[in-house]
Amino acid sequence: MSEDLGHLANAVRTTCQQVSRRVRFEANPELAPHHAGVLFKLLDGSRTPSELADLERVAAPSMTRTVNCLVERGLVSLSGNPNDGRSKLVSLTDAGQDALEQTVRARDDWMMQRLAGLSEADQEILRAATEVLNRVLDA
Amino acid sequence: MSEDLGHLANAVRTTCQQVSRRVRFEANPELAPHHAGVLFKLLDGSRTPSELADLERVAAPSMTRTVNCLVERGLVSLSGNPNDGRSKLVSLTDAGQDALEQTVRARDDWMMQRLAGLSEADQEILRAATEVLNRVLDA
DNA sequence: TATTGTTATACTCTATAACTATA
């Protein structure tokens, strides 16, 4: 029973890691994962570099570099905070939004190709499983 | 219908990536992922560096470095192939096996803690889903 | 000639420590 749970934990974990790995290697997105991650965080509004560093769990200097790179590529824009001269705001540009959408689409396309041909029953199992896992992750 | 498949693909992908990410950040294993990956491939027998490079999808020189690092840490050992002087064999040492087990356990423990408390029905859904996904990944 | 593996070199992402500027 508890051993069963151990096996299930191992199966879920390794399967999820396999899917992630394959998506990462085979989807060939336009954006590197950590770039896409930052842009994704900006979808629902601008953020300061510190906030982004915390959200992405990287050190502040790493985020400085990432943001500079994204600015050079025109995917985000920087603006100063009028109330606090120390602070900056990173915002998604239209080009950044396009690049993000393209990346998401590339990854989803890869996954969709794998899932095409599954029976309705198998699709329903996956639908239910994502619901369960998301509940588990939020807990 | 096809749009449904798109939504499902997105849900499966993002959920699996979330699980991977959380395991990676929160399980705090002894071994870095790419080191654990190599040791894992050696569990069912010795391999040549080329085989390992292919399996891990990295270039040969990268694997040379990784293997050297693991040798220095005493986690694998190297031996020559008597039949082919060009070739080498990488084998798991006892210390390597211990380190691997500890890493696997840390990751599985994290996952098991999330899964504990799920109903039998939810556990069955996850069991079925891993079976479906593994079938999909192998195709 | 083809193959196995290594060395040389460089790029990317990461981190810590020291610095600048604002507050």
Added chain:
DNA sequence: TATAGTTATAGAGTATAACAATA
């Protein structure tokens, strides 16, 4: 003083190209 961000520097992991040894 404390905080936001940058610069300087270094370490880890990856890659390609050129090389050595063996088949």
